[in-house]
């Protein structure tokens with residue numbers, strides 16, 4: 001079996017990996033880089049021209065795994081994409097949203113290559129989606145494939161491929177512990193010849209437990225209200241918002257927080273509907289629970305956000321998680337940061353180079369450059385960070401890999417320090433195994 005890393009660098013970028021066994025070829029994910037624009041955001045798709053491509057296997061619907069799939073599919077008009085039901089629903093919405101965003105950015109960012117695809121092309125792509133159940137093997141041109149729940153976000157799956165006498169398991173993005181809605185990974189416990197693991201949290205020692213962080217968040221919100229302020233939680237529209245809303249829901253039910261209206265973004269509301277549609281369709285921590293029925297939600301429009309009074313006791317969960325310029329969290333940070341009564345709480349990974357990363361690093365009393373038209377702002381408000389990652393703690397990943405003892409472990413989806421941590425630990429714990437960081441653009445013989 002051959003493995004080619006199509007991601008442009010060893011990092012959390014535009015994830016895409018090609019696997020070949022004999023004359024069979026599979027593409028594991030086809031993402032776009034979250035920090036890049038235009039052609040630089042694409043994986044090395046040119047390398048596919050010399051390789052067989054029988055199918056695309058999609059682990060989940062975050063754009064760093066999905067965003068360039070329509071580009072691949074327009075070059076390979078016969079190819080179909082396999083994924084879970086949850087991923088198929090979300091991917092449809094995520095790709096249409098991406099087409100709209102790129103159409104806007106074409107002029108704003110002077111990128112003539114945008115949009116990579118139109119809404120019409122997305123419809124052709126979704127027509128070629130094949131929905132597969134979890135934990136059930138199916139045949140694809142003589143190869144055996146199965147998808148296995150990966151936690152992380154609704155629909156996410158690790159992917160097992162057995163082809164030409166070699167087995168490979170790709171974890172995709174994974175969380176082993178339950179969250180509020182999405183249950184933890186249900187991965188196979190058999191030994192693959194090769195395992196490809198995500199390394200997001202390799203450089204991060206274990207943080208506070210989920211329950212501890214729920215209590216700390218509740219206390220921090222109550223304190224903010226008590227001093228007459230409001231709370232801004234910048235979060236990704238997909239996954240993070242829904243899990244956070246369930247945390248808030250439970251705190252309201254337990255009467256820890258007042259029963260109140262919660263402000264969210266329009267895209268988050270779209271994903272809420274999909275989460276609700278899945279409520280009785282897939283096994284979850286809270287089967288049947290529907291966000292839209294159980295919470296008092298208000299979509300915050302830009303014009304309202306500009307003029308709304310931000311006094312005491314408002315709670316806003318708006319995107320983007322990175323406070324990217326022109327998003328609602330970027331706008332509300334400009335309004336709330338100069339007032340010491342308010343709070344800004346981060347609830348997941350933020351890129352240190354993003355405006356959110358700068359606010360987090362500067363903290364209360366500091367100054368942060370928000371980029372765009374905003375420039376530098378004084379952070380008089382409270383700034384805090386809570387550990388609600390949708391990626392597994394590094395020790396949980398170590399435990400899983402050491403239990404199944406693959407012959408080869410390929411390390412992907414991590415910054416340099418994270419990849420190195422896993423390489424060192426696994427080299428010690430699994431001396432018989434080959435631990436490999438697959439170089440960008442190169443083909444490895446397994």
Ligand SMILES: [Zn+2]
Nearest residue numbers: 060062152173
């Ligand atoms: Zn993801």
